[in-house]
Amino acid sequence: MDFVRLDGERLTLVFALEAGGTADCVYLGARLPEGEDLAMIAAAAARGRHENQPDVPPVPGLLPEGKAGWSGTPAVRLRQYGDHTCKECATDFRLAAWEEYPSEVILHFRDTQLDLDIEQAWRIERAEIVTTQASIWNPGNRKLALDRLSALVLPIPRRFTHFTSFAGRWAGEMREASCSIAPEGFARTSTGGKPGFGGGNWLILEDPTSGEVLGAHLSWSGDHDTRIDVDLVGSADGRAVFQMGAGWDSGAIDLAHDGSHHTPVAMIGLASDRSALAQRFHAHARTTVLPARKDWGPRKVHLNSWEALGFNLSEAGLIALAEDAAALGIERFVLDDGWFGGRRNDQTSLGDWFVSPDVFPKGLAPLIARVHDLGMDFGLWVEPEMVSPDSDLYRAHPDWCLHTQGRDRPTMRGQLALDLGRAEVRDYLFECLDALLREHAIAYFKWDHNRDLFPSAPRQTEGFYALLDHLRATHPHIEIESCSSGGGRIDYGVLQRVHRVWPSDNNDAIERLRIIPAWSQFLPLEVLGSHVGPSPNPITGRRLAMDFRAKVAVFGHMGVEADPARMTDKERKCLAAHIALYKAWRGVLHEGALHRLTHPDANITGMMVTHADKALALVAQTAFSPVFDAAPVRLAGLEPEARYRVTLPEPWPPRAKHYLANPDVWREGLVLSGTALMTQGLALPLTHPETAWLVALERLPQ
Ligand code: GLA
Numbered sequence: 001m002d003f004v005r006l007d008g009e010r011l012t013l014v015f016a017l018e019a020g021g022t023a024d025c026v027y028l029g030a031r032l033p034e035g036e037d038l039a040m041i042a043a044a045a046a047r048g049r050h051e052n053q054p055d056v057p058p059v060p061g062l063l064p065e066g067k068a069g070w071s072g073t074p075a076v077r078l079r080q081y082g083d084h085t086c087k088e089c090a091t092d093f094r095l096a097a098w099e100e101y102p103s104e105v106i107l108h109f110r111d112t113q114l115d116l117d118i119e120q121a122w123r124i125e126r127a128e129i130v131t132t133q134a135s136i137w138n139p140g141n142r143k144l145a146l147d148r149l150s151a152l153v154l155p156i157p158r159r160f161t162h163f164t165s166f167a168g169r170w171a172g173e174m175r176e177a178s179c180s181i182a183p184e185g186f187a188r189t190s191t192g193g194k195p196g197f198g199g200g201n202w203l204i205l206e207d208p209t210s211g212e213v214l215g216a217h218l219s220w221s222g223d224h225d226t227r228i229d230v231d232l233v234g235s236a237d238g239r240a241v242f243q244m245g246a247g248w249d250s251g252a253i254d255l256a257h258d259g260s261h262h263t264p265v266a267m268i269g270l271a272s273d274r275s276a277l278a279q280r281f282h283a284h285a286r287t288t289v290l291p292a293r294k295d296w297g298p299r300k301v302h303l304n305s306w307e308a309l310g311f312n313l314s315e316a317g318l319i320a321l322a323e324d325a326a327a328l329g330i331e332r333f334v335l336d337d338g339w340f341g342g343r344r345n346d347q348t349s350l351g352d353w354f355v356s357p358d359v360f361p362k363g364l365a366p367l368i369a370r371v372h373d374l375g376m377d378f379g380l381w382v383e384p385e386m387v388s389p390d391s392d393l394y395r396a397h398p399d400w401c402l403h404t405q406g407r408d409r410p411t412m413r414g415q416l417a418l419d420l421g422r423a424e425v426r427d428y429l430f431e432c433l434d435a436l437l438r439e440h441a442i443a444y445f446k447w448d449h450n451r452d453l454f455p456s457a458p459r460q461t462e463g464f465y466a467l468l469d470h471l472r473a474t475h476p477h478i479e480i481e482s483c484s485s486g487g488g489r490i491d492y493g494v495l496q497r498v499h500r501v502w503p504s505d506n507n508d509a510i511e512r513l514r515i516i517p518a519w520s521q522f523l524p525l526e527v528l529g530s531h532v533g534p535s536p537n538p539i540t541g542r543r544l545a546m547d548f549r550a551k552v553a554v555f556g557h558m559g560v561e562a563d564p565a566r567m568t569d570k571e572r573k574c575l576a577a578h579i580a581l582y583k584a585w586r587g588v589l590h591e592g593a594l595h596r597l598t599h600p601d602a603n604i605t606g607m608m609v610t611h612a613d614k615a616l617a618l619v620a621q622t623a624f625s626p627v628f629d630a631a632p633v634r635l636a637g638l639e640p641e642a643r644y645r646v647t648l649p650e651p652w653p654p655r656a657k658h659y660l661a662n663p664d665v666w667r668e669g670l671v672l673s674g675t676a677l678m679t680q681g682l683a684l685p686l687t688h689p690e691t692a693w694l695v696a697l698e699r700l701p702q
Helices: 038-045 276-288 315-328 364-371 392-396 423-439 461-475 509-519 548-553 570-591 661-666 674-680
Strands: 002-007 011-017 025-030 076-081 087-088 094-101 103-111 116-124 128-139 144-149 152-155 162-169 171-180 186-189 202-206 214-220 223-228 239-247 252-255 259-262 263-272 302-306 332-333 377-382 444-447 479-482 529-532 557-560 593-597 604-611 614-621 643-647 670-673 691-699
Touching: 002 038, 011 038, 011 094, 011 116, 011 479, 011 593, 025 038, 025 152, 038 364, 087 263, 128 144, 128 252, 144 259, 152 263, 162 186, 171 509, 202 239, 202 479, 214 239, 214 276, 252 259, 276 593, 302 315, 302 529, 315 332, 315 364, 315 570, 332 444, 332 661, 364 377, 377 423, 423 461, 444 691, 509 548, 509 604, 529 548, 548 557, 548 614, 548 691, 557 570, 570 604, 643 661, 670 674
Parallel strands: 302 332, 302 557, 332 377, 377 444, 444 479, 529 557
Antiparallel strands: 002 011, 011 025, 076 087, 076 144, 094 103, 103 116, 116 128, 128 259, 128 263, 144 252, 152 239, 162 171, 162 202, 186 223, 202 214, 214 263, 223 239, 593 604, 604 614, 614 691, 643 670, 643 691
């Protein structure tokens, strides 16, 4: 047995490697001292045999297979084609060799009988995120079909006894559920051709005794398969194995002679608590995932036409909206759905990406020119991967959509999905989008995707990536948002190619107080579109004060998705003041470290970002407080010894300000140590439901 360690600054993995046998991960945790005896680590974790096991108890290790009695899901599943058959193969991959580099270990497995090679690469990235990826090759002559290959296989360290998964639906993304790792394990797969609202491509393992967490993600914009298996039969020792990989709904992959397949990248991050985990993932996103983030300017405040005008578009109406937007301090005007072909409702014209002469008799140029005059840049909604049966594109190419020959073509939102595996489809879409960008000064695409993919399509995600990559290579300055009826396609795979995501169609600030903290567990605030919606909210029907809606929207990439003409003067003034606050604080919010604030009242949500000598917190109360004075809000992430000036940036929530004991003191600022702020906290007036406060901190020179 050999032992290999893979070290980050604060983390170590130890692999136990048996040439001709198995590979296992016997340690994953805080960085081990130099010179630690790795054989002793393995010995301390080893267990003897117990009754009623196979004579050689199965070790699922890093490539679990059914051989030897392991009862969980195998990491690899293959079928072999015979003359008239296609039968599942029994696999027996053994560790053949390994390579060690300073921040990478590559394991080579071989099944000599099937003449197949699997490679598994483990790598520590700059932000201490560990990535894993598997590849399979068929150098031999067997005709094989690959049914499954996991990107991540992790024997779960036994201290992680619980986990949090995320489920959701349209307008209700990322609903957290926590439970213990039970004998029946856990499985979540998506089949809609994208990760979906349920976010099964994210998971957090938890050690409830210490608060330590291990976050995991599959960086892939197609289907996924996430599972935890507890072996109840083979070893029956309570060991659990966690696996993540692409979903296989779109069918097996052909592995003919010299065929190969590479899984998407999966990743894990280890941290002392949920805030530290968020910071680790944010650092990884900022340094490794987001396209050339260092060149990004400040995230501009958007106004999106959808909730303001819907399909009721006209040049004059849009210009009026743009003028109202500019008066609020908006920096980017985004024209949403309805500008192209015959698209006067959602049942028509997807695929006809030509400016509608009915809506814009003089084309888009006058609108864009006015938007520019007003000092804003211009963004446009597109949904390139879709086609309406009622469209010129469909009439010309009825075979370009995903379909089964001779069967019905069921629609969703009146639309079908194009087959992006076909080069001619990608070429057509590239030409349309390229022409729009060449002919108009468009700074931003809101790239939507509103239909699940059925029948499933094997190369759809690769085709989507290829189209985006081609477009970005040709137009390197275009900013793109990934929207999929809200947060239906959010993952690091798409984020390698876009600049922000649309977390939810639900702009209701109370819902956003759940949705944004959930997404921000993995995604930094600068990529999370955060809009002030109308009141009443069109999805929930809730009426919320502008002050509350605007404060909540500051924590993200702020925008407005409502018609300023339908707001009162007071509301417009309040909104403009919050837009100004966002502009003043976005440098902190979009560069800093996010901390989740905890409070004894579950109806109080708090988030805080610290950056250099500044920090901003959002504290929001959703329900009526059971006591008149809510417990003080304890801040986080401050230097204990440093002294901070604390103010409550105005405007203040209208009703709550009457309960502020010393308004003048709050205006001038209280000076308190980091220790006092993190231990005792601040008594904020949080009595009424739907009250939010922003808290600004500035570290004073020593
Ligand atoms: C989807 C998006 C919305 C909006 C509409 C337009 O539902 O999620 O934000 O763009 O499409 O049709």
